[in-house]
Amino acid sequence: MPGRVDMVSPHIRRIVADNPGPFTLLGTGTYIVGYGRVAIIDPGPRDEKHVERLLCALHGERVEAILVTHTHGDHSPAAALLKEAGVDAPVYGFGPHPLTREQEEQVEAAGARLEERADLDFVPDVRVSTGDVIHGWGWTFDVLHTPGHISNHLCFGFREERALFSGDHVMAWATTIIPPPDGNVVDYLASLEALLERDDEVYWPTHGPPVYDPQIYVRMLYRHRLEREQEIVDALAAGKRRIDAIVKRIYRGYPKELHKPAARSVLAHLVKLVQEGRVKCDTPEPGIESRYTLVG
DSSP: OTTOEEEEETTEEEEEOSOOBTTTBTOOEEEEESSSEEEEEOOOSSOHHHHHHHHHHTTTOEEEEEEOSOOBTTTSTHHHHHHHTTOOOOEEESOSOSSOHHHHHHHHHTTOOOSSOBOTTOOOSEEOOTTOEEEOSSOEEEEEEOOSSSTTOEEEEEGGGTEEEEETTSOSSSOOOOOTTTOOHHHHHHHHHHHTTSOOSEEEESSSSOEESHHHHHHHHHHHHHHHHHHHHHHHHTTOOBHHHHHHHHTTTSOGGGHHHHHHHHHHHHHHHHHTTSEEESSSSOOTTOBEEEOO
16 A cells, blocks of 8 residues: 555565556555664655655654665655755665666657656765675665666665565566666676575565565576577577567467567567577667577
8 A cells, every 4th residue: 555654574664655557566665674763775756745655654763874776767766855855864876877868768769668767867875886785773785786677776685684675676576677778688697696696585676575485586587588588589490580570479378568568578688699699680789670580
């Protein structure tokens, strides 16, 4: 329920923003970690009502850190609203949005938007990446750079509960969208492998329910990506040269409204295959309208 403060673990509270949708499920889950002197993870969209509810939940407590997993518009913009409301806490993130305003406009014009609009104004107070540690009163976060969904994506390992705030990198309700030009399948697979080196007991995504038995789940996600790639190769071997034809073959039985995001997913895999020299296309850069053939 939007605006309700839910205790999801001994040290973690969550408030869900009222921004349900195909990419956010029930909405953005903003996490409050600790008591008295707290950290906020993914403050949410530019929604004054959500920020008002968040501040109400924090009455009498001090925010000492704001952690942002990445710069899509359902995750980071409320950090600026919290600052405007007088919250004097450093904002931690990997960096600004990786695409320029012109590049984002090109994505929009091409009808290729598959996630919330970018937060082009976001600039973290403190830039962090893998190996950095964020300390507070009763909480400690290990930073892990996890590009793939977007190149500036971070996860935050919460030592005190052996938990990982996984943002959009790993979610229980859906596979992660990897939208070109910044989303990258090679990076995503490497980021999944990095998670397998950890011993977390639970993941807390920004959208949807927690992920229990995360090692098993991450291995399943990794295997799913490789299986999808093989389906694309098989479609090319069967003479399917264009992405729309590949989508119709491997997503048959799926609702047609899912074919557009599926096409972007197929493109992301084809970009990888072209870079590896396993596939060639008839345009300088792989695109939705390109024609593809197997090499050899």
